[in-house]
Amino acid sequence: MSGDASKTLSNDVLWGGGRSPFSVSYGKLMIWFFLVSDALTFSGLLVSYGFARHSLLPGMEWPVGEYVFSKFPGISGNMPLMYVALMTFILIISSVTMVLAVEAGHRMDKKGVVKWLFLTVLGGLFFVGSQAYEWAHFIHGSNARVTLADGRTAFLEENLHHGETYDPATFAMTLGSTRSEEVLRGPEAYKLYQNAVHVTSGANMTENEYGPPSYANFFFFITGFHGFHVFSGVIINLIVLIMVIKGVFHRRGHYEMVEKAGLYWHFVDLVWVFVFTFFYLV
Numbered sequence: 001m002s003g004d005a006s007k008t009l010s011n012d013v014l015w016g017g018g019r020s021p022f023s024v025s026y027g028k029l030m031i032w033f034f035l036v037s038d039a040l041t042f043s044g045l046l047v048s049y050g051f052a053r054h055s056l057l058p059g060m061e062w063p064v065g066e067y068v069f070s071k072f073p074g075i076s077g078n079m080p081l082m083y084v085a086l087m088t089f090i091l092i093i094s095s096v097t098m099v100l101a102v103e104a105g106h107r108m109d110k111k112g113v114v115k116w117l118f119l120t121v122l123g124g125l126f127f128v129g130s131q132a133y134e135w136a137h138f139i140h141g142s143n144a145r146v147t148l149a150d151g152r153t154a155f156l157e158e159n160l161h162h163g164e165t166y167d168p169a170t171f172a173m174t175l176g177s178t179r180s181e182e183v184l185r186g187p188e189a190y191k192l193y194q195n196a197v198h199v200t201s202g203a204n205m206t207e208n209e210y211g212p213p214s215y216a217n218f219f220f221f222i223t224g225f226h227g228f229h230v231f232s233g234v235i236i237n238l239i240v241l242i243m244v245i246k247g248v249f250h251r252r253g254h255y256e257m258v259e260k261a262g263l264y265w266h267f268v269d270l271v272w273v274f275v276f277t278f279f280y281l282v
Contacts, residue, residue: 031260035267038229042271045222046278052214063210065280071137081280087130088276091230094123095269098237098262105255110244113258117241120265124234131227138219141202145209146173149195154184155209156193166190219279226275229268236261 024032053062066080073083097119104112143155157172168190175182184192193199200209208216240261249255 025256027256027260028263031263035263038267039271042226042274045218045225046274049218049222049278052212052218056212060212062212063215068138068142068210069134069280071142073133083130084134084276084280087127087134088272090123090130091127091269091272094120094127095266097123098265102255102259102262105249105258108250108255110247110250113244113249113255114241117237117244117258121234121237121241124230124237124265128227128231128234131223131230134223135220138216139202139204141209143174143209144199144201146193146196147198147200148192149197152176154192166193222275222279226268226271229271233261233265233268236264 056062065084069084070078070080071083072079097116101113101116101120104116143158146154146156148154152175154173154175157174168187170185171187171190171193172183172185173189173193175184200207202209203216203219205213205217205220207213210216240257243249244255244258249257
């Protein structure tokens with residue numbers, strides 16, 4: 001039956017083109033091509049991270065995220081991964097507001113698009129600002145790694161700010177690379193610290209207090225690359241928001257540009273779920 005029907009159609013109808021083979025616009029199709037290529041890039045980075053993590057020399061340990069990311073702005077003490085969890089939650093909520101913005105666009109509800117897209121931009125700005133805080137904390141450090149004269153490793157209880165000095169009476173450091181062994185306190189511990197072979201505080205591209213140099217390198221590159229994507233998404237969403245406020249898309253009769261920006265934003269959110277899992281939780 002289908003063969004008989006095809007014989008009645010001209011070649012112009014069968015092969016003439018003029019319509020998308022996937023019933024989507026050219027713009028959406030190109031966005032999908034870009035997202036697939038970008039997904040491959042992030043996949044390569046995460047695979048490289050996993051390879052480096054499981055190829056450590058004997059005696060070396062990969063840092064534990066709960067120890068590295070334990071600070072919460074404005075709150076003293078340790079709150080392991082709580083701020084990173086808040087960042088992740090806000091980013092996921094921004095994906096929800098983007099969905100609502102796209103849905104409002106389908107209904108030609110300009111006010112709804114403005115409201116939900118504005119909240120999406122706010123969520124993105126919060127995430128970018130929070131990531132800047134995490135970078136600052138990571139670079140400054142929290143517990144300097146000390147290589148003692150006898151070869152043992154210890155961690156200071158807390159790093160000092162510029163210009164501050166340690167009090168020998170209250171000085172404390174934890175022995176052991178896992179930070180779960182003996183705690184040394186007082187002048188005797190301070191003397192060991194003064195005779196230390198090397199002290200590493202914070203992180204840079206050559207060394208870090210948290211562990212192998214590759215750990216900091218991957219952190220800067222992967223989270224920085226993703227942060228650049230989030231920042232780009234915020235700029236794109238802001239430009240689209242301004243166009244929505246000016247009524248550009250309402251005059252066109254559709255809000256497809258909001259949907260295309262939404263595809264990129266959902267991709268950025270999805271990538272962060274993998275980065276958060278591999279880098280902070282595993």
